[in-house]
Amino acid sequence: MLGDYRIAGRRASDIAASVEAGVGSGALAPGAVLPPMRELAGALGVNPNTVAAAYRTLRERGVIETDGRRGSRVRARPASAPRDELRMAVPAGVRDIASGNPDVRLLPALDAALAEAARRYAQAPTLYGDDPVAPELAALARADFDADGVPAGPVAVTSGALDGVERVLVAHLRPGDAVAVEDPGWGGVLDLVPALGLRALPMAVDDDGPVPDAVARALEAGARALIVTARAQNPTGAAVGEGRAAELRALLAGHPDVLVIGDDHAHGIVDVPLHTLGGVTRHWALIRSTAKAYGPDLRLAVLTGDAVTLDRLRGRQRLGAGWVSRLLQYAMVELWRSGAVDRAAVARAYAERRDGLVAALAERGVRAHGRSGMNVWVPVADETAVVTRLMGAGWAVAPGSRFRMEAGPGIRMTVSSLSAAEVPGLAAAVTAAVRPVGGGRFG
Numbered sequence: 001m002l003g004d005y006r007i008a009g010r011r012a013s014d015i016a017a018s019v020e021a022g023v024g025s026g027a028l029a030p031g032a033v034l035p036p037m038r039e040l041a042g043a044l045g046v047n048p049n050t051v052a053a054a055y056r057t058l059r060e061r062g063v064i065e066t067d068g069r070r071g072s073r074v075r076a077r078p079a080s081a082p083r084d085e086l087r088m089a090v091p092a093g094v095r096d097i098a099s100g101n102p103d104v105r106l107l108p109a110l111d112a113a114l115a116e117a118a119r120r121y122a123q124a125p126t127l128y129g130d131d132p133v134a135p136e137l138a139a140l141a142r143a144d145f146d147a148d149g150v151p152a153g154p155v156a157v158t159s160g161a162l163d164g165v166e167r168v169l170v171a172h173l174r175p176g177d178a179v180a181v182e183d184p185g186w187g188g189v190l191d192l193v194p195a196l197g198l199r200a201l202p203m204a205v206d207d208d209g210p211v212p213d214a215v216a217r218a219l220e221a222g223a224r225a226l227i228v229t230a231r232a233q234n235p236t237g238a239a240v241g242e243g244r245a246a247e248l249r250a251l252l253a254g255h256p257d258v259l260v261i262g263d264d265h266a267h268g269i270v271d272v273p274l275h276t277l278g279g280v281t282r283h284w285a286l287i288r289s290t291a292k293a294y295g296p297d298l299r300l301a302v303l304t305g306d307a308v309t310l311d312r313l314r315g316r317q318r319l320g321a322g323w324v325s326r327l328l329q330y331a332m333v334e335l336w337r338s339g340a341v342d343r344a345a346v347a348r349a350y351a352e353r354r355d356g357l358v359a360a361l362a363e364r365g366v367r368a369h370g371r372s373g374m375n376v377w378v379p380v381a382d383e384t385a386v387v388t389r390l391m392g393a394g395w396a397v398a399p400g401s402r403f404r405m406e407a408g409p410g411i412r413m414t415v416s417s418l419s420a421a422e423v424p425g426l427a428a429a430v431t432a433a434v435r436p437v438g439g440g441r442f443g
Contacts, residue, residue: 007035010046015054023074034064034072060175062196075194095135096417097426100234100399102269102374103416106349107295109342110331111195117330132314132323133157137331139172141288141302146268150286151279153304155220156314157324161265162188164301165227166196168285171312172259172308173224180218180226182210184377185403186234186263191228202405205233207371209240212247219251226252230274230286232266232373235403235412237354239372245275253279258311262286265301270292270372271347282308290332292374293341300328346392350374350442353415366434374416380434383409389433395426 005027009015022028035057041048055072066072090096133342138155145155158164169179175197181189183202200221204214210228218226228248231239240248252258258281264274267288284380285305290298305309317323326361335341354370361368361378370376371414380386380400388401390411400410410435418426 007040007044009044009054010050012053012057015040015046015051016061017055018219019054019058020061023063025332028074029200030074032074036071036306041118050142062091062194062197065194065199075124075373091391094391094396095422096395097413097415098396099415100293100375100398100412100414103349106269106341106346108335108418109297110335113331113334113338113340114327117327118396119331121327126323126326128322129315130323130326132317132327134329134333136303137329137336140333140336142304142374144288145286145304148274148276150274150276150304151284153278153306154310155302155304156302156310156317158303158313158317159185159299159321159324160291161263161287161301162192162209164285164287164289164303165189165261166192167317168259168261168287168303168305168309169193169196169198169225171309171316172345175262177224178218178222180215181405182212182224182227182229182233184235184400184407184410185227186229187402189263190403190405200405202407204407205236205238208235209238209311210244210246210248211252212244212430215248215251219255219258223258226277227262227263228263228277229265230264230276231270231272231321232292232375234265234373235375235400235410236377237370237373238273238376239270239272240277242275245277248277250282252277255283256281257283259294260284265289266292268341269346269350269374271344271351272372272405278305282306285309285313293343294332294335298328298332300324300332310353350416352420353418356423357413357418357427359413360423361430363429364427366427366431370415374414376413376415377410378413378430378434379408379410379411383411386411386433393429393433395429 005022009016037051038048041051065075066137133155141155156165178199178201179193180201180203180204201218201221204211205217222307243345258279260277262276262278264286269292276286283306285303287301287303289301354376358368358370359374368376368378387397390397398412
């Protein structure tokens with residue numbers, strides 16, 4: 001069951017630490033079955049309730065999972081083994097289209113914005129007790145939310161989109177609660193959910209976003225929260241259209257207690273409209289990161305939602321980080337006000353590269369997906385073989401295993417740095433490496 005590894009400890013905390021140490025060292029591999037609670041209690045000479053408490057702690061930390069009669073086992077992707085570890089080193093001379101980064105040539109210069117932020121800070125340094133959100137940034141963010149039909153609500157600022165997702169989940173959920181997540185979906189979320197001790201329920205995705213029957217199954221299975229990428233879904237490029245949004249809103253209307261989190265990380269780099277799911281249920285949030293349009297190092301996202309969610313988020317934030325640097329907020333205000341990013345031009349640049357690659361693959365009989373954003377997803381029969389063949393052909397792509405739970409294998413290609421001249425060669429290399437896989441869903 002556990003091989004040569006022996007769990008030790010007399011207290012619940014010590015037993016949990018022993019298991020976690022085994023997982024961290026690799027002595028307990030993903031999928032390893034733990035002894036039944038009474039059996040382990042007998043071996044350690046402790047009360048079964050002590051072992052039960054240890055196992056509960058491990059579940060809350062995302063280290064193990066329990067499945068009824070099948071017992072408890074180390075998670076297939078424990079919190080100590082994030083999906084980012086599946087990244088491959090890119091050898092010299094190989095073109096990297098796996099990273100997921102924006103085109104640095106389309107990011108604005110920060111010199112003037114940071115200088116203006118420093119000038120403002122010199123006039124009025126931020127001190128303890130000041131409002132955590134710069135009023136000007138809140139006004140600009142709220143105006144953009146209003147323009148996209150996002151329901152009214154207060155504004156908060158977090159250190160990026162994933163920080164916002166985590167804070168909203170923690171504001172409402174407790175370890176053991178179930179969260180419906182896109183499959184394939186953003187690896188950060190797929191790692192974060194079990195790391196918080198939550199259970200991930202996969203939702204199939206097509207070009208229009210989460211598939212309604214998959215969402216319905218997740219809701220029926222007891223999902224307490226739903227995380228949906230509005231546009232430029234990572235890794236597939238899906239975007240929630242008007243019709244799909246109406247279907248999902250109708251489903252959610254029957255589950256008013258479900259927390260709905262919208263991830264609009266691609267705000268500023270897409271040319272498809274936003275169709276929000278916010279406001280259908282009692283608690284919701286919509287998060288907009290500035291990373292893709294203005295630069296990942298700004299570490300800033302703005303979000304809105306219902307008053308209770310935002311109040312809990314900001315209250316908990318005060319007890320930890322306190323606030324996101326007002327210097328960064330002032331810089332963002334300057335970038336936003338000055339129109340430093342030509343949103344239409346950036347969206348057009350990414351669309352030309354993405355659509356060009358999808359079309360070139362279609363001409364060669366390869367089905368690819370990329371409705372919006374900077375990524376193209378290609379379903380494949382053998383993920384490892386395709387990644388290896390493309391590496392040999394001079395192209396580094398991301399393996400789909402970084403982004404999926406139950407969905408079928410695939411590869412993700414980030415088009416942000418591609419030139420039009422490179423598209424035919426890449427399409428030819430992909431065609432030689434894959435077998436077309438049919439179907440409209442990603443899995």
